[in-house]
Amino acid sequence: MNVSPCNEIITEYDADSRYYYVIWQPPVVIGAGRTEKEAMEDIGEAVRFCIEETIDKKIRETG
Numbered sequence: 471m472n473v474s475p476c477n478e479i480i481t482e483y484d485a486d487s488r489y490y491y492v493i494w495q496p497p498v499v500i501g502a503g504r505t506e507k508e509a510m511e512d513i514g515e516a517v518r519f520c521i522e523e524t525i526d527k528k529i530r531e532t533g
Contacts, residue, residue, distance in 0.1 A: 479528045496520060 477497045483490050499520060501513025 477524065479524065481528075481532070494524070496524070 476495050479492060479494045481490055481492050496517075497520065499513055499516045501509045501511070501516060503509035503512050
């Protein structure tokens with residue numbers, strides 16, 4: 471098994487199980503806001519954006 475560098479998605483195939491598996495170590499995400507709630511909402515938006523963009527890009531690359 472390969473170790474995933476930060477923000478790189480690695481896809482591997484296991485011949486025994488005949489399944490693909492994907493490893494992703496996402497980058498550090500920081501949220502900010504005037505209140506704790508705003509900071510939590512901000513980090514939530516940032517995480518969702520990061521996931522969507524990174525996964526969508528990988529899907530486009532794999533065809």
